[in-house]
Amino acid sequence: MKKYLLSPPHMSGEEQIYIEQAFKDNWIAPLGPNVVEFEKKIAEYNGVEDCLVTSSGTSAIHLALRLLGVTHGDTVFCSTFTFIASINPAIYLGAKPVFIDSDYETWGMCPKSLEKALQAAKNNGKLPKVIIVVHLYGQSAQIEDIISIASKYGIPVIEDAAEALGAEYNGKKLGTFGEFGIFSFNGNKIITTSGGGALIGKSKSAIQRARFLSSQAKEDKPYYYHKEIGYNYRLSNVLAGIGIAQMNVLDQRIAKKRDIFSTYKTYLGAITDISFMPENIRSYGNRWLTTLLFSKEIKDSSICILNERGIETRRLWKPLHTQPIFKNCQFYSATGDVSSILYKHGMCLPSGTMLTNEDISIIAREVMNCNVFFNRSVSK
Numbered sequence: 001m002k003k004y005l006l007s008p009p010h011m012s013g014e015e016q017i018y019i020e021q022a023f024k025d026n027w028i029a030p031l032g033p034n035v036v037e038f039e040k041k042i043a044e045y046n047g048v049e050d051c052l053v054t055s056s057g058t059s060a061i062h063l064a065l066r067l068l069g070v071t072h073g074d075t076v077f078c079s080t081f082t083f084i085a086s087i088n089p090a091i092y093l094g095a096k097p098v099f100i101d102s103d104y105e106t107w108g109m110c111p112k113s114l115e116k117a118l119q120a121a122k123n124n125g126k127l128p129k130v131i132i133v134v135h136l137y138g139q140s141a142q143i144e145d146i147i148s149i150a151s152k153y154g155i156p157v158i159e160d161a162a163e164a165l166g167a168e169y170n171g172k173k174l175g176t177f178g179e180f181g182i183f184s185f186n187g188n189k190i191i192t193t194s195g196g197g198a199l200i201g202k203s204k205s206a207i208q209r210a211r212f213l214s215s216q217a218k219e220d221k222p223y224y225y226h227k228e229i230g231y232n233y234r235l236s237n238v239l240a241g242i243g244i245a246q247m248n249v250l251d252q253r254i255a256k257k258r259d260i261f262s263t264y265k266t267y268l269g270a271i272t273d274i275s276f277m278p279e280n281i282r283s284y285g286n287r288w289l290t291t292l293l294f295s296k297e298i299k300d301s302s303i304c305i306l307n308e309r310g311i312e313t314r315r316l317w318k319p320l321h322t323q324p325i326f327k328n329c330q331f332y333s334a335t336g337d338v339s340s341i342l343y344k345h346g347m348c349l350p351s352g353t354m355l356t357n358e359d360i361s362i363i364a365r366e367v368m369n370c371n372v373f374f375n376r377s378v379s380k
């Protein structure tokens with residue numbers, strides 16, 4: 001049986017060249033020419049001065065929070081509708097999360113809910129130190145509105161663009177609106193180094209400081225000398241080699257992901273009980289995953305049945321404010337709980353860039369047939 005995975009790695013074939021070079025030069029250890037080249041490529045692609053590549057997207061978020069001075073007892077606002085990695089580093093630093101609801105237009109952080117939470121925080125005399133905004137499934141949140149609300153209160157924004165490399169809002173790359181932006185090169189992301197991440201930011205000196213913190217905060221001296229605590233967060237020269245070749249095909253991958261989305265839409269778009277994740281008119285998403293909503297709530301059994309048939313589907317992110325670990329945390333919404341509704345009705349479809357149109361038609365048929373939609377038992 002053919003397996004249709006959610007978003008498997010898709011190598012271009014050129015990765016080997018850079019890996020072999022690293023082996024030939026015995027430049028396996030961290031840093032080295034591939035790292036320098038990979039960082040340069042990401043910076044140029046996004047139109048920023050500097051970039052730091054890291055061991056993961058999570059470590060890039062950790063560094064961004066450190067640079068913004070987040071520490072024990074601070075509050076950090078974060079989109080609730082996301083993967084837990086968006087907020088974990090804030091917890092490492094001893095901060096308390098407050099979760100903000102989504103809007104239906106983007107599924108990202110709702111500007112009205114953010115305003116409500118900021119107003120409440122101001123009244124309580126405890127504004128957040130940072131706001132983490134997530135661009136879900138490669139689609140932009142209402143980032144300009146969010147930035148303008150945040151700046152009214154003087155709060156810096158980190159864009160978690162782990163899923164949104166290459167996506168744009170008003171012709172500007174996601175990750176370049178906030179004080180910092182982060183990307184992930186984890187195995188299932190739009191491009192991958194098997195594991196890795198990147199940090200970009202408005203200030204070149206901040207990225208240089210992140211580079212220092214990511215190398216155990218070792219001072220530039222001929223002996224080991226430390227004035228503060230750092231991390232071991234650098235990406236290896238071998239993995240950066242994979243990244244260089246992957247960057248070369250990023251725009252191709254985005255075009256293909258968008259194509260996959262439209263193909264699914266031609267097969268499933270006419271069904272009134274199905275709707276697709278919207279795209280804001282000002283945004284150009286990378287459509288990392290094709291995601292849809294059913295008018296009925298999805299049953300776990302439907303996901304399992306599809307998986308048994310080789311079609312890896314998943315629910316959308318389970319909102320963080322509904323996770324047991326965060327049960328005592330605050331949650332703000334202007335309109336109820338949009339993220340929980342999205343969670344109950346939403347599904348991610350296989351979106352690997354090696355899918356053919358025929359694959360997509362097969363998957364679409366199975367999705368239509370599964371009881372998630374017609375609410376009837378499955379027969380085959």
Ligand SMILES: *Cc1c(COP(=O)(O)O)cnc(C)c1O
Nearest residue numbers: 056057058083085086162184186
């Ligand atoms: C993948 C992902 C991360 C974490 O990236 P890693 O490289 O796996 O650490 C963070 N946030 C979101 C929204 C993600 O999807």
